[in-house]
Amino acid sequence: MTRIRLGMVGGGSGAFIGGVHRIAARLDGRFDLVAGALSSTPAKSKASGAELGLDPDRCYGSFAEMAKAEAARPDGIEAVAIVTPNHMHYPAARAFLEAGIHVICDKPLTATDEEAEAMAQAVAGSGALFILTHNYTGYPMVRQARAMVAEGAVGQIRVVQVEYPQDWLTDPVEQAGDNKQAEWRTDPARSGAGGSVGDIGTHAYNLACFVTGLAAESLAADLQSFGPGRQLDDNAHVLLRFAGGARGMLWSSQVAPGNENGLRLRIYGDRGGLEWAQEQPNALWHTPHGEPTRLIRRNGSGAHPAGTAVSRIPAGHPEGYLEAFATLYSEAAEAIRAVQQGTDRDTARGLLPGIEDGMAGMRFIAACVASSRRDAAWTAL
Numbered sequence: 001m002t003r004i005r006l007g008m009v010g011g012g013s014g015a016f017i018g019g020v021h022r023i024a025a026r027l028d029g030r031f032d033l034v035a036g037a038l039s040s041t042p043a044k045s046k047a048s049g050a051e052l053g054l055d056p057d058r059c060y061g062s063f064a065e066m067a068k069a070e071a072a073r074p075d076g077i078e079a080v081a082i083v084t085p086n087h088m089h090y091p092a093a094r095a096f097l098e099a100g101i102h103v104i105c106d107k108p109l110t111a112t113d114e115e116a117e118a119m120a121q122a123v124a125g126s127g128a129l130f131i132l133t134h135n136y137t138g139y140p141m142v143r144q145a146r147a148m149v150a151e152g153a154v155g156q157i158r159v160v161q162v163e164y165p166q167d168w169l170t171d172p173v174e175q176a177g178d179n180k181q182a183e184w185r186t187d188p189a190r191s192g193a194g195g196s197v198g199d200i201g202t203h204a205y206n207l208a209c210f211v212t213g214l215a216a217e218s219l220a221a222d223l224q225s226f227g228p229g230r231q232l233d234d235n236a237h238v239l240l241r242f243a244g245g246a247r248g249m250l251w252s253s254q255v256a257p258g259n260e261n262g263l264r265l266r267i268y269g270d271r272g273g274l275e276w277a278q279e280q281p282n283a284l285w286h287t288p289h290g291e292p293t294r295l296i297r298r299n300g301s302g303a304h305p306a307g308t309a310v311s312r313i314p315a316g317h318p319e320g321y322l323e324a325f326a327t328l329y330s331e332a333a334e335a336i337r338a339v340q341q342g343t344d345r346d347t348a349r350g351l352l353p354g355i356e357d358g359m360a361g362m363r364f365i366a367a368c369v370a371s372s373r374r375d376a377a378w379t380a381l
Contacts, residue, residue: 004333006031007070007077007101009063009092010084012039012048016181017106018083021133022052024325025081028312030333034058035077037066063092071099079104079129079336085190086198090115090122097126102336104131104329108202108365109358111192116362123355129345131332134206134353136263138327140298140319141284143351144307145267145274146211153286155271157212160240160248162266164204165259169234172227188231194365195232197223200263201252201368202361206353207265208250209360211274214242215381221368222376226255238368241378281320328352 006025011018018038025031035058038048042061049059060066070076079102082092090110093103109132110116123130136142149157174182184190185199192198209215218241223233234255240248253259263278275285282298296302299315310327313319331352338348363381371379 001030001333001337003030003032004079004336005035005075005077006033007035007037007066007080008033009037009066009080009082010039010088011036011081012044013051014180015083020322020325021081021083021104021106021329023322024135024329027322027326028330028333030330031079035060035066035070037061037063063088064095067095067099067101071101077101078340079332082106085184086192087111087190090119093119093130094122097122097128097130100126100128102129102131102332102339104133104332105358107132107134107206107353107358108192108194108198108361109355110362111190113362113366116359120355120359127339127345129332129335129339129349130355131328131335131349132353132355132358133325133328134203134210134357135321135325135328136203136207136278137210137351137353138310138324138331139278139281140307140311141276141281141296142207142211142324143310144296144298144304145265145276145284146213147304147306148274148286149212149267153272153288154267154269154274155289157214157242157244157246157267157269159268160208160212160214160242160246160266162204162208162248163251163262163264164200165251165253165256165262166200167255167257167259169227169230169254170257172229174227175229186227186230186232186234191232192365193232193369195223195225195230196234196252196254197221197236197238197368198232198365200254201236201238201250202364204250204252204263204265205364206357206361207263208240208248210353211265212242212246212267214244214246215360216240216248216364217243218378218380219364219367219371220376220378221371223368223372233372236368236372278321281324282318
């Protein structure tokens with residue numbers, strides 16, 4: 001397959017997630033980064049482009065300029081990665097969707113519910129793919145867990161527990177003036193109504209729904225802002241009621257000392273349980289009811305085809321965060337080529353997260369904020 005010509009909005013010098021996307025796009029050799037509007041000013045964008053070796057004529061001062069110019073080029077970009085703060089997701093994505101360019105967008109979907117609805121309309125009105133990078137869905141053992149649940153390994157699901165604790169906002173680092181990530185992620189104007197629930201809580205919620213196949217009907221959320229002067233939540237406890245009767249608990253925190261990236265999922269049904277932890281991503285624990293707990297390793301004995309299909313290296317060699325991101329990019333490349341050859345875009349997207357997952361995340365954030373304001377009252381999703 002010929003490489004897909006990729007552009008990027010955001011992700012300039014000093015940005016964390018832009019570098020992750022670029023590595024993921026390169027890993028399987030499916031994309032070539034050829035253009036970018038990488039920073040908020042033309043000068044910074046050109047400087048960032050020069051660091052990446054981009055053609056100076058394709059380092060744009062704005063996403064609007066980039067969308068127009070690239071759509072007019074015979075060798076213009078076929079897809080764009082949007083890796084800006086949340087408040088810029090919608091205007092940038094809309095510009096490229098209207099130009100017929102496929103969009104790969106970081107999560108959450110947008111900063112506001114109004115923008116989310118507009119984004120859904122923009123996707124519906126475009127023939128281009130819209131892919132949301134809930135990257136944890138790309139881990140081999142997450143794919144294995146999903147397949148095992150679908151095949152009945154845990155039986156009728158009763159309890160779902162998911163948590164995502166970090167500690168990087170334990171101190172008010174956003175006030176120091178030298179941490180861009182902390183500054184925008186704790187700013188309602190750029191991040192949206194949710195702090196930890198928007199940043200990492202949406203990952204936890206998406207993972208729980210992806211693996212179980214369940215959708216939450218209502219929730220009760222208690223959000224806190226422990227950081228002095230912090231405007232958005234940095235800790236959240238959420239009870240979930242799923243369709244079909246299952247119950248869930250979700251904890252997201254960025255003020256839990258000793259936790260770096262502690263995403264963990266536990267699923268319990270009437271026939272057994274499953275447990276997966278992002279910091280030990282190559283292991284999946286399976287306990288059939290009444291039997292000893294079993295450790296299943298990526299590409300090892302008991303590995304499921306759903307997991308081995310997205311594994312790159314033999315068992316025993318760590319495969320983690322960057323590779324999971326790359327899985328989404330590789331599947332995105334396959335989906336883009338399929339759409340270009342006439343396949344329906346919903347069929348082509350397969351397991352890739354899309355606009356529906358983005359809208360579900362936005363509903364989750366809105367319900368959490370609304371519930372917490374009403375003393376953790378149960379709130380419909």
